[in-house]
Amino acid sequence: MNQLRVGMIGYKFMGKAHSNAYRSLPMFFPNALKPEMKAICGRNASAVQEAADQLGWNESITDWRELIQREDIDLIDINAPSDAHKEIAIAAAKAGKHIFCEKPLALTLADAREMLQAAEDAGVRHMVGFNYRFSPAVRLAKKLVDSGRLGQIYHFRAWFLQDWIMDPQFPLVWRLQKEVAGSGSHGDLGAHLIDLAHYLVGDMQEVIGMSETFIKERPIASEMTGLSAKGSGDGPKGKVTVDDATLFLTRFENGALGSFEATRFAAGHRSTNAFEINGSLGSVKFDFERMNELEVYFTSDEEDVQGFRRVLATDPVHDYMEAWWPPGHTIGFEHTFIHEVLELSQAIAEGRQPVPSFEDGVKCQAVLEAVDKSIEERRWVSLSEM
Numbered sequence: 001m002n003q004l005r006v007g008m009i010g011y012k013f014m015g016k017a018h019s020n021a022y023r024s025l026p027m028f029f030p031n032a033l034k035p036e037m038k039a040i041c042g043r044n045a046s047a048v049q050e051a052a053d054q055l056g057w058n059e060s061i062t063d064w065r066e067l068i069q070r071e072d073i074d075l076i077d078i079n080a081p082s083d084a085h086k087e088i089a090i091a092a093a094k095a096g097k098h099i100f101c102e103k104p105l106a107l108t109l110a111d112a113r114e115m116l117q118a119a120e121d122a123g124v125r126h127m128v129g130f131n132y133r134f135s136p137a138v139r140l141a142k143k144l145v146d147s148g149r150l151g152q153i154y155h156f157r158a159w160f161l162q163d164w165i166m167d168p169q170f171p172l173v174w175r176l177q178k179e180v181a182g183s184g185s186h187g188d189l190g191a192h193l194i195d196l197a198h199y200l201v202g203d204m205q206e207v208i209g210m211s212e213t214f215i216k217e218r219p220i221a222s223e224m225t226g227l228s229a230k231g232s233g234d235g236p237k238g239k240v241t242v243d244d245a246t247l248f249l250t251r252f253e254n255g256a257l258g259s260f261e262a263t264r265f266a267a268g269h270r271s272t273n274a275f276e277i278n279g280s281l282g283s284v285k286f287d288f289e290r291m292n293e294l295e296v297y298f299t300s301d302e303e304d305v306q307g308f309r310r311v312l313a314t315d316p317v318h319d320y321m322e323a324w325w326p327p328g329h330t331i332g333f334e335h336t337f338i339h340e341v342l343e344l345s346q347a348i349a350e351g352r353q354p355v356p357s358f359e360d361g362v363k364c365q366a367v368l369e370a371v372d373k374s375i376e377e378r379r380w381v382s383l384s385e386m
């Protein structure tokens with residue numbers, strides 16, 4: 001097998017990011033299993049054909065069940081909103097297909113566990129789309145933590161701040177409806193931070209959170225895609241059923257303390273996704289708006305030059321960078337997906353589970369739900385309760 005035959009469902013924001021990853025992979029990582037962009041699936045025949053032409057897919061179809069049953073497809077890639085993930089993933093597993101599913105894995109922890117079980121029972125490979133793990137600067141942070149160069153980890157502090165729905169007239173898109181999205185900023189933005197925390201620091205022991213929905217009703221959307229939408233302020237309104245902002249604290253199993261803030265109401269922050277880690281021997285700071293950089297501080301530096309240094313993670317010594325441009329030539333958001341698809345294709349070729357897998361998706365979902373429970377019951381919730 002030297003090709004990976006892909007069928008993809010959903011073709012807007014993430015669909016485009018994944019399509020670009022499949023197209024770019026062979027050019028920069030020629031030894032990886034080559035994705036063959038077989039078919040793309042959407043509900044509107046003419047719109048999905050247009051997307052197939054634009055994004056480079058061989059054909060378009062309108063029935064995902066038909067796509068899943070096709071003999072000439074190895075991998076099903078799910079880029080639909082979260083309410084569609086479970087049914088498609090379980091059907092794909094039963095049909096013996098590998099699965100790549102966007103985050104958050106499911107609407108609930110129970111659903112996420114069912115998806116993991118189905119994939120394990122079927123013996124297929126499964127991956128969840130936590131793409132920020134694949135930034136070279138984040139990999140450098142991971143290397144510094146794992147090698148002990150930051151010493152004992154005391155703090156993980158993370159924030160994901162956006163402002164795209166601050167206008168009360170911004171329409172009621174699917175991301176603001178619990179039955180479609182599962183939750184708001186918590187499952188959309190917070191999920192990425194939780195995964196980074198798991199990746200960089202480890203498992204969590206207990207959590208306590210708070211959340212708020214600042215704008216409780218919005219005009220019904222007439223058109224929507226990704227983070228944009230149309231709707232009229234004069235038209236009918238519907239109820240917002242998810243959080244606009246969620247904050248929580250955690251104690252990690254290794255004794256570190258964590259704090260998390262996810263909000264869509266941070267004026268001026270288009271998409272600030274950042275974290276700091278403080279250890280006994282030093283600290284790191286990462287901000288996705290400057291994703292090629294990691295700020296690093298070591299307590300062992302001579303006293304008169306102590307301070308954060310800015311490391312540009314673009315040298316061949318940094319993960320993935322050998323395949324890209326000469327040192328100092330930066331990469332962007334889309335590259336995280338190319339690296340993600342690289343891991344997926346390598347794992348399938350090597351007959352191992354890709355990382356992050358549905359197991360990581362379940363772990364993230366457990367934290368999301370534990371935080372919700374803590375908010376509802378106004379108390380610390382242990383992850384062992386979940």
Ligand SMILES: NC(=O)c1ccc[n+]([C@@H]2O[C@H](COP(=O)([O-])OP(=O)(O)OC[C@H]3O[C@@H](n4cnc5c(N)ncnc54)[C@H](O)[C@@H]3O)[C@@H](O)[C@H]2O)c1
Pocket residue numbers: 009010011012013014015041042043064079080081082084102103104129130131188224225226227
């Ligand atoms: N990893 C990331 O950084 C990241 C970023 C954004 C979104 N996401 C996740 O990706 C998924 C999709 O989000 P998006 O921003 O691409 O959404 P989007 O609104 O831009 O696109 C959704 C696509 O799914 C299709 N779709 C909707 N309902 C469907 C259904 N029932 N069956 C089949 N297709 C359906 C739509 O037609 C559209 O093509 C969500 O789970 C979201 O949380 C991840």
